[in-house]
Amino acid sequence: MTFASPNHHPVDPAKLEKLAEVAVKVGLQLQKNQDLVITAPVVSMPLVRLITREAYKAGAGLVTTFYSDEETTLARYEYGHDGSFDRASNWLYEGMAKAYANNAARLAISGDNPMLLSGQEPAKVARANRANSAAYKPALEKISNFDINWNIVSYPNPSWAKLVFPDDPEAIAVAKLAKAIFAASRVDVPDPIGAWAEHNANLHKRSTWMNGQRFAALHFQGPGTDVKIGLADGHEWHGGASVAKNGVTCNPNIPTEEVFTTPHALRVEGYVSSTKPLSHQGTLIDNIRVRFEGGRIVEAKASRGEEVLNKVLDTDEGARRLGEVALVPHSSPISASGILFYNTLFDENASCHIALGQCYSKCFIDGATLSQEQIKAQGGNSSLIHIDWMIGSDKVDIDGIKLDGSRMPVMRGGEWA
């Protein structure tokens, strides 16, 4: 077995093995006889092979991997005829949805070039994304409804590494990104499984504290930001490991540093500025500034990618309202690394953030038993999209506001108060 990536960049094989072990044992808690569906960029093959091995060691039924390839994605934009951009692999996603309905676990490896499609015609990108999102819906619903245990981990794809470390030669960039991924994923310690148990306990402590406060709203104040984000009625804070509807406790995101809940779709007032650029499906959107009235974004600007941002906001009515608010201390290990990853899985865990679009039903008390109507009545937003963007920094203060109007400091200068 070779541990080199297809482009022969050295990635520490021992740490990669630990990442595979953490993905299977902590991320998925894969059950005996449970099938596993992996989606991954083809350059991440060395990690896929190790995860497959770990999965079979853990008693997996069958492991099936679907690889994507940046080269063939680009070939479609370069050579594809116009009609191609409204097509999607419905048969594949419907199949995946069926696998999840039969209790297959799902593991995604993240690591695509965040700028892959930045040179392509935005209208074609938007059409292809729309067709793909619509086709993917049956599979995504099983994941966002948390029907099964699922996990995302990352692999240092060279094209991603070169964006994060543009001044380094590719091999050095890959090595640096690998090191950052291993650190953020807590596999650079002697006992990663133990470290994750401790980390999950800390995140649970934070979410339990937040749940005890029963805040009605959070007030964010910082440079370019002054917004009151109302929380949904009966909202519940979550963080760290969580129980899927199939009964399996898993860590969907590796890394994770956030505690998060559902805001009220109609109760957001004020203005917010992003503190990190957002990479959205291959396009970079930077310096986002939006204004909310009655929970709805009524004005949106960006110094870069404004056209794409406004297309995103026009997806549906729910795309202009919030589906998530998340708290991450500025001193989180990912933030402390000082690295801008251009990858939401990392950047959202380096900063407080909000998400446009669909809310998580699990972020309600007894969420699994609530109907769509009940969730909506309690303030839960619904949309085809769920896009996180970063609004935290060491200059942001957050107050919790209770129903009686009393205030309590939650974060000061980006740290838990």
Add this chain to the structure above:
Amino acid sequence: MTFASPNHHPVDPAKLEKLAEVAVKVGLQLQKNQDLVITAPVVSMPLVRLITREAYKAGAGLVTTFYSDEETTLARYEYGHDGSFDRASNWLYEGMAKAYANNAARLAISGDNPMLLSGQEPAKVARANRANSAAYKPALEKISNFDINWNIVSYPNPSWAKLVFPDDPEAIAVAKLAKAIFAASRVDVPDPIGAWAEHNANLHKRSTWMNGQRFAALHFQGPGTDVKIGLADGHEWHGGASVAKNGVTCNPNIPTEEVFTTPHALRVEGYVSSTKPLSHQGTLIDNIRVRFEGGRIVEAKASRGEEVLNKVLDTDEGARRLGEVALVPHSSPISASGILFYNTLFDENASCHIALGQCYSKCFIDGATLSQEQIKAQGGNSSLIHIDWMIGSDKVDIDGIKLDGSRMPVMRGGEWA
């Protein structure tokens, strides 16, 4: 774009491009707006990328590739628990069947290590194969019924190359196998598309001549072989390009040198010896000797892989009867190369061969209009398997026998008479 395989073996990029062009334009004749599903070993990624590019140039709707990986196949055997060996990706194959039902074309890249599973427990291999075959059935039926245009081409996988050229270092073995694949696939000439048009015309001339003779049986005689193979009533010979039920003319196999038809399931008498080893799903079966009575194999021996051969024959009743007989001159370019490929796509096109199991409905006059019952009544065999094995050599003579008992030489010393 890199043309190097993940293991950095140099494969002539210009020839690989021509192979991709031939696969799309001759093999598939991919239609504008037609989707394409590719299945391929992950080491053949350089060819997949070129084929994807050609497909989009030809106006493809969407190209979707499903990669397999020998390393993860082996990981299952090394680490998988017992229950894993009865599992298959039903959701994936059902999805593919759906894609074919929606007129997606299918391209398979062949090149897996023919001995991949030779060190594994035969019972586990058999269970995994059985589960996979059953799951694959809905997709395979669309292909074997010729509902859509489909094609197989090959890529010089290093593990395959090392088996074919065991005495060479890996890089040399890959280069030699690549050269042999390019020659057999007729892409080492200045005008491959023209060469295929001429080759298809020659194969059509042969099959037209055979159809004009209306032989009732073929009599094969050679060392270890003396068998009369009755032909199905209303059989039709085919060779070269052929029209799929979706109306597209395609070349399913690249290379192809055979003209072939359906034998009569009940009318085979005598004994046959194989002239080349057969690689069947990762196991090698050599020196096959079988005896037919009333079309049925009543005795089967092999110097290697006899246990696997007998398991295969026990698959179902049709597995002991013939579904295909094919004529290939001993002087075919593949045979002339003197290379034993351990890969049916090549070895069957270097030698006359027969196939155990399922017949092709297209090898009947008006085959597309015949019911399963009619096909059976005319002598067509049915089975879950279709396994070709080689019985031709320069020492084999073939006579055609007409209904009135008169004989005509068809081949002498392995060549057309």
